[in-house]
Amino acid sequence: MILKSLSLINYKNLDNRSFDFNKNINCIVGNNGIGKTNILDAIYHLSFGKSYFNPVATQNIKHGEDFFVIQGDYIKNDLPEKVVISLKKGQKKIIKRNGKAYDKFSDHIGFLPLVMISPADRDLIIEGSDIRRKFIDSVISQSDKAYLLNIIKYNKVLAQRNALLKYFALNHTYNADTIAVYNDQLTEYGTKIFHKRNAFLKAFIPIFKAHYHNISNGNDTVNLVYKSDLSENDLKILLEQQINKDRALQYTSVGIHKDDLAFDIEGYPIKKFGSQGQQKSFLIALKLAQFDFIKTQSKVKPILLLDDIFDKLDEERVAQIIKLAGEDSFGQIFISDTHAERTENIVKQAHQSYEFFKL
Known part of the structure; x- marks a missing residue:
């Protein structure tokens, strides 16, 4: 399963952005607070119908705006799939697959398998x-x-x-x-x-x-x-x-x-x-x-999101994980980091195609 492209309107701090992704490794780099994690969270949102970090749906709308839209274009089992999530203040969230709205959000869970690894996971231990x-x-x-x-x-x-x-x-x-x-x-x-x-x-x-x-x-x-x-x-x-x-x-x-x-x-x-x-x-x-x-x-190989992975592990450990990508253990991977050079040095070791997005 591959996420080919992502389009965002008024999602968190991102007003209008579009991305075309590599089928293997995608690196989103830039300074803290610029929106790297928000891009990964939008991808998570498309799989689970909610944010990984903020369960209050309206708080994911960009400040000063009335709505957000997230659109993902996928290839799953060799077939194109389009998922759109939209929310307008005062109205119910809508999730559409190939133009048809779900009656129950629960019907969507599991359709786009995904795993997120984030510094916020520490809550699993301390909470x-x-x-x-x-x-x-x-x-x-x-x-x-x-x-x-x-x-x-x-x-x-x-x-x-x-x-x-x-x-x-x-x-x-x-x-x-x-x-x-x-x-x-x-x-x-x-x-x-x-x-x-x-x-x-x-x-x-x-x-x-x-x-x-x-x-x-x-x-x-x-x-x-x-x-x-x-x-x-x-x-x-x-x-x-x-x-x-x-x-x-x-x-x-x-x-x-x-x-x-x-x-x-x-x-x-x-x-x-x-x-x-x-x-x-x-x-x-x-x-x-x-x-x-x-x-x-x-x-199906789930999409793997590695949010600020260097906060969790040293470079040697991260390299071990990325190396697995070269052995075809994983499918599509998204990595966010503040240091482009550090990330590139490690993803090269996977010997897979990759794309960089600098915010």
């Missing part, structure tokens, strides 16, 4: 469990529509159950039968999600460990540990056991929305015991494993 759940869901959803649909359904029922718990508290009332209906629905969707996450991680963890071994030269023992309430008991039983607590808290305290993924090095949390270099290698390995998993599942 709460919600970020890590979203990572798991993002990887699985790109190749499993049923899983994405179950996530959407589960979150909808969860919101309804939480609203009901608040209603009970405000009105000093309680209806066990109504709660039981929501418990059944959460159990149905949550159990499917739990089993899928479990199966995914069993396949994913060995890939991750292999990448970390290569990046770190085998110096550390790392692991990912899936933590879920459902590992201990059936969700329906857990919901029934926790009902008094839930009524007091006015929200649902157990379920797959509380799952977490522990990041360990030598058996300890990498957040506390990992050096900065170890944390960077851990995140790169995580994202390269994501790439491999999606490539295997979708039978």
Whole structure:
């Protein structure tokens, strides 16, 4: 799959820009704050229908303007594909594929597989469990529509159950039968999600460990540990056991929305015991494993976005990754950097065609 061209109108700090890309490696270079990352984020937006960095859609419109438009022209499975995303203030975002608007944004997820590696990925280590759940869901959803649909359904029922718990508290009332209906629905969707996450991680963890071994030269023992309430008991039983607590808290305290993924090095949390270099290698390995998993599942090489990659790794490590491009491990790659000469010296080692875009 190749992104042939990109056109932007009023996206973030970019007013009207167009780019024709190389099918192998594309380097976007320039000073900080000039818009390099915004170009990569626009490419991400075309795959996921949202920004990687700012989930508030209207905040991606250029200051002083009322709308943005992103257009990408692709070749996928030897066929041309055009995706356009537009948003006007006060209106709903529109995603079109080949001129036809999607009824549901979720139908678009996975059509343009993509992996982003960014300094912002450090949130996976330092922030709460919600970020890590979203990572798991993002990887699985790109190749499993049923899983994405179950996530959407589960979150909808969860919101309804939480609203009901608040209603009970405000009105000093309680209806066990109504709660039981929501418990059944959460159990149905949550159990499917739990089993899928479990199966995914069993396949994913060995890939991750292999990448970390290569990046770190085998110096550390790392692991990912899936933590879920459902590992201990059936969700329906857990919901029934926790009902008094839930009524007091006015929200649902157990379920797959509380799952977490522990990041360990030598058996300890990498957040506390990992050096900065170890944390960077851990995140790169995580994202390269994501790439491999999606490539295997979708039978398509995802687009790989390397945002400010030298912030994460030294030049030797970056060269290792780019070298893989020359071995046909990756498809199309986009790199942003502040130093054109440094980037060019490394991409030459891939012995692939490349294009430079200086902002």
